[in-house]
Amino acid sequence: MKFLILRSEVCLAGLALAAVVGPLFAHPTPVAGSQTENSQTQVTFNRDVAPIIFHSCSACHRPGEAAPFSLLTYSDVKKHARQIADVTKSRAMPPWLPEPQQLRFADEQRLSDAEIDRIAKWVEQGAVEGDPKDLPPAPKFVEGWRLGKPDLILTARKPFTLAPSGTDTYWNFVFPVPIEGARWVKAIEIRPGDKRYVHHANILVDRAEESRKRETEPGAGFGGMEIRIESQVFDPDSHLLFWKPGTIPATEPDGMALRLDKGTDLILNTHLQPSGKPEMIQPSIGLYFTDQPATKFPMLLPLENDAKLDIPPGEKNFVVSDDFTLPIDVNLMAIYPHAHYLGKDIHAFATLPDGTKKTLIHIPQWNLNWQAVYRYAEPVLLPKGTTVSMRYTYDNSDDNPMNPNHPPVRVVGGNRSTDEMCHLWLQVLPVNFDAAQGDPRMELQEALARHNVQKNPADFEAHYNLAAMLQGKNRLGESIGEYEAALRLRPNDATANNALGAALLADGQPRPATAILQMAIEERPEYVDAHYNFGIALTQMGDMQHAAEQFEVVLKLRPNDASAEANLGAALAEMGKYSEAESHFKRALQIDPNQPDAKANLEAVRKAMSAH
Amino acid sequence: MGWKSSFRVLTVVYIALLSVAACGQNSVDLDGHAVNPFGASPAKVVVLVFVRRDCPVSGRYAPIIQQISQRFADSANFFLVYPDKSETPDAIRKSVSDYGYQLPVLRDPEHRLIKLSHVQITPEVAVFDRSRKLVYDGRIDDWYIDPSRSRPAPTTHELEDAIHAAQSGIALARNEIRGVGCYIADVE
Numbered sequence: 118m119k120f121l122i123l124r125s126e127v128c129l130a131g132l133a134l135a136a137v138v139g140p141l142f143a144h145p146t147p148v149a150g151s152q153t154e155n156s157q158t159q160v161t162f163n164r165d166v167a168p169i170i171f172h173s174c175s176a177c178h179r180p181g182e183a184a185p186f187s188l189l190t191y192s193d194v195k196k197h198a199r200q201i202a203d204v205t206k207s208r209a210m211p212p213w214l215p216e217p218q219q220l221r222f223a224d225e226q227r228l229s230d231a232e233i234d235r236i237a238k239w240v241e242q243g244a245v246e247g248d249p250k251d252l253p254p255a256p257k258f259v260e261g262w263r264l265g266k267p268d269l270i271l272t273a274r275k276p277f278t279l280a281p282s283g284t285d286t287y288w289n290f291v292f293p294v295p296i297e298g299a300r301w302v303k304a305i306e307i308r309p310g311d312k313r314y315v316h317h318a319n320i321l322v323d324r325a326e327e328s329r330k331r332e333t334e335p336g337a338g339f340g341g342m343e344i345r346i347e348s349q350v351f352d353p354d355s356h357l358l359f360w361k362p363g364t365i366p367a368t369e370p371d372g373m374a375l376r377l378d379k380g381t382d383l384i385l386n387t388h389l390q391p392s393g394k395p396e397m398i399q400p401s402i403g404l405y406f407t408d409q410p411a412t413k414f415p416m417l418l419p420l421e422n423d424a425k426l427d428i429p430p431g432e433k434n435f436v437v438s439d440d441f442t443l444p445i446d447v448n449l450m451a452i453y454p455h456a457h458y459l460g461k462d463i464h465a466f467a468t469l470p471d472g473t474k475k476t477l478i479h480i481p482q483w484n485l486n487w488q489a490v491y492r493y494a495e496p497v498l499l500p501k502g503t504t505v506s507m508r509y510t511y512d513n514s515d516d517n518p519m520n521p522n523h524p525p526v527r528v529v530g531g532n533r534s535t536d537e538m539c540h541l542w543l544q545v546l547p548v549n550f551d552a553a554q555g556d557p558r559m560e561l562q563e564a565l566a567r568h569n570v571q572k573n574p575a576d577f578e579a580h581y582n583l584a585a586m587l588q589g590k591n592r593l594g595e596s597i598g599e600y601e602a603a604l605r606l607r608p609n610d611a612t613a614n615n616a617l618g619a620a621l622l623a624d625g626q627p628r629p630a631t632a633i634l635q636m637a638i639e640e641r642p643e644y645v646d647a648h649y650n651f652g653i654a655l656t657q658m659g660d661m662q663h664a665a666e667q668f669e670v671v672l673k674l675r676p677n678d679a680s681a682e683a684n685l686g687a688a689l690a691e692m693g694k695y696s697e698a699e700s701h702f703k704r705a706l707q708i709d710p711n712q713p714d715a716k717a718n719l720e721a722v723r724k725a726m727s728a729h
Numbered sequence: 730m731g732w733k734s735s736f737r738v739l740t741v742v743y744i745a746l747l748s749v750a751a752c753g754q755n756s757v758d759l760d761g762h763a764v765n766p767f768g769a770s771p772a773k774v775v776v777l778v779f780v781r782r783d784c785p786v787s788g789r790y791a792p793i794i795q796q797i798s799q800r801f802a803d804s805a806n807f808f809l810v811y812p813d814k815s816e817t818p819d820a821i822r823k824s825v826s827d828y829g830y831q832l833p834v835l836r837d838p839e840h841r842l843i844k845l846s847h848v849q850i851t852p853e854v855a856v857f858d859r860s861r862k863l864v865y866d867g868r869i870d871d872w873y874i875d876p877s878r879s880r881p882a883p884t885t886h887e888l889e890d891a892i893h894a895a896q897s898g899i900a901l902a903r904n905e906i907r908g909v910g911c912y913i914a915d916v917e
């Protein structure tokens with residue numbers, strides 16, 4: 118009797134850059150029509166300035182919000198009148214980096230020239246209050262959770278103490294999500310703790326429990342400006358979950374809910390600025406669920422060229438580019454440019470198949486402190502064949518006041534804040550596709566992976582991601598070739614060796630797989646997936662004794678792995694150890710009552726036992 | 730020629746002393762007692778540090794101000810000066826405690842110290858030498874570029890340079906560099 122109804126899928130890990138999300142900007146009410154102004158007009162607060170302040174400043178400049186002082190009354194505003202005239206004139210406030218362009222963004226926070234002039238004139242004329250009858254009603258704001266009480270509130274288990282002085286700090290909080298099965302999230306509200314000290318925050322979805330391993334103890338969090346998360350299956354990042362001062366959470370468009378599973382962690386990556394005194398930062402995240410599963414699947418399309426970042430000291434105009442041609446039609450929903458302190462001019466544009474060029478975003482004076490996700494007012498259709506381009510210019514001279522090095526030094530690409538980055542994330546939604554042909558995101562991801570391999574043949578991750586993509590499409594021969602290319606660059610990489618072993622197994626080559634999987638285990642002795650796959654390889658070669666040993670290792674490292682229990686039972690049953698096998702099948706079913714192999718094998722082993 | 734030059738200097742000192750005498754009666758500590766910051770320790774330089782409780786740039790400078798004041802404790806007397814007369818002593822006391830300041834605190838409701846010091850922004854400093862002549866007024870360093878951008882670290886150190894200059898009598902290349910932060914003229 119054959120008991121080998123082994124789980125056929127194998128464990129692989131795909132490297133994917135974690136993403137960021139759903140920025141949720143203020144929905145302003147229209148400003149009162151501007152007055153006809155001439156130099157003789159007396160500008161007053163109540164009539165001319167209050168509408169601008171209430172509309173563009175008060176959402177952040179009020180108690181409990183991010184801004185350092187309130188701007189809600191004449192007295193508040195008068196106390197900062199000259200400062201307001203200065204920062205509006207320089208367009209430092211309200212913080213809005215992109216230049217005006219044809220493709221409009223939702224919730225633009227840009228003052229008109231007329232509004233800026235009106236404030237300046239008001240200050241010049243002595244900051245007069247004016248007739249109380251002219252004062253518009255004070256703006257109304259929702260206190261507490263903006264979207265009402267969340268269905269689930271996650272609070273950082275331990276606060277982070279921000280030192281009173283020093284450079285900016287980047288801290289990551291890990292939030293395990295206590296859910297028992299898949300849930301669909303229609304909105305996420307980030308409450309970053311004391312908003313005055315949190316410059317921005319991103320949520321990254323960690324589906325592989327990778328980040329929690331970086332904590333010294335559960336809940337402790339960990340430092341770092343950029344983090345990478347491996348994902349185990351084809352599940353590309355889809356949402357830009359981003360908070361900056363003034364952000365108002367928005368519900369995702371219909372059908373675009375975010376899936377969370379049992380075991381998913383949300384990582385809140387925060388940028389904190391010392392205030393001059395110690396501050397305790399303890400963020401919370403509110404989740405709003407929906408019963409409606411997603412029907413539309415956006416994807417984050419990352420353009421980047423960090424490998425080309427090698428900026429000599431003193432260089433004022435170092436240009437890095439990336440150009441990617443879309444293999445399918447997409448709607449561009451949002452855009453998120455990212456560089457560090459040397460970034461100067463950030464430009465992204467699309468060249469449509471008919472040659473038309475569209476600026477997607479242009480930031481002539483980049484400022485990391487005010488980075489943001491920008492959502493388009495209307496989705497932007499980019500047809501198949503459109504080339505999306507990024508051109509980032511860096512200034513590594515002393516002329517750049519944000520330069521972390523004085524005097525300047527050579528700077529290369531990397532994850533530390535003193536390194537540079539050259540990234541552009543586009544949130545795109547595939548459109549006009551034939552669902553029968555499969556998930557269109559796969560085509561996009563494959564094109565991107567091929568583009569990255571071509572752009573940088575020495576990029577290990579590019580080869581690895583292409584291999585994982587091909588493996589996902591069951592194009593095993595090509596996949597094995599790409600894994601081998603990745604391993605020529607990093608021969609000892611445990612993740613790649615495990616994935617190659619898995620691909621060889623799927624391709625019916627257990628013997629070469631065993632050698633490769635042993636290398637993965639040698640490099641990382643507690644690599645559960647590699648032990649599991651090694652067990653499968655040994656099983657396929659008929660070595661049940663050693664296969665059983667591997668599944669026992671898996672269960673030692675991951676006690677509640679139902680598949681490992683089922684496979685251990687199967688190996689024992691193959692060896693005629695029916696009674697032992699039965700207990701493992703039972704345990705597999707205790708862990709997961711729907712474990713299919715255990716169910717069938719338990720019946721089989723009971724029949725076999727009764728036959729003896 | 731030398732005689733004329735000396736005379737001019739003496740005149741300046743004389744005027745400064747007169748001003749100081751006038752303002753000493755108008756600046757008060759948090760208990761409302763009149764304080765003349767120029768009265769004590771004639772052998773020491775005097776540094777007035779102008780801050781606003783509602784000015785975030787002032788707040789971020791607190792550890793730097795405290796460190797510099799400790800470094801020069803033997804040669805300079807530091808005073809924090811709050812120019813906003815609408816601020817209550819209790820609110821100032823709490824802020825001083827939150828930021829860990831160990832410095833004497835003055836309120837300047839009549840803006841006498843401000844006029845004497847020529848300062849316009851918070852945070853700015855005024856440094857007076859032992860003869861109580863104003864040798865420098867303005868920013869502490871170049872950390873801030875504008876209210877929304879600061880360098881990773883300052884590349885100039887005007888306050889420290891000014892204290893050295895006040896001690897040594899060597900003139901500064903620039904004795905006035907405006908700071909970045911909040912306008913003092915915006916508060917009563």
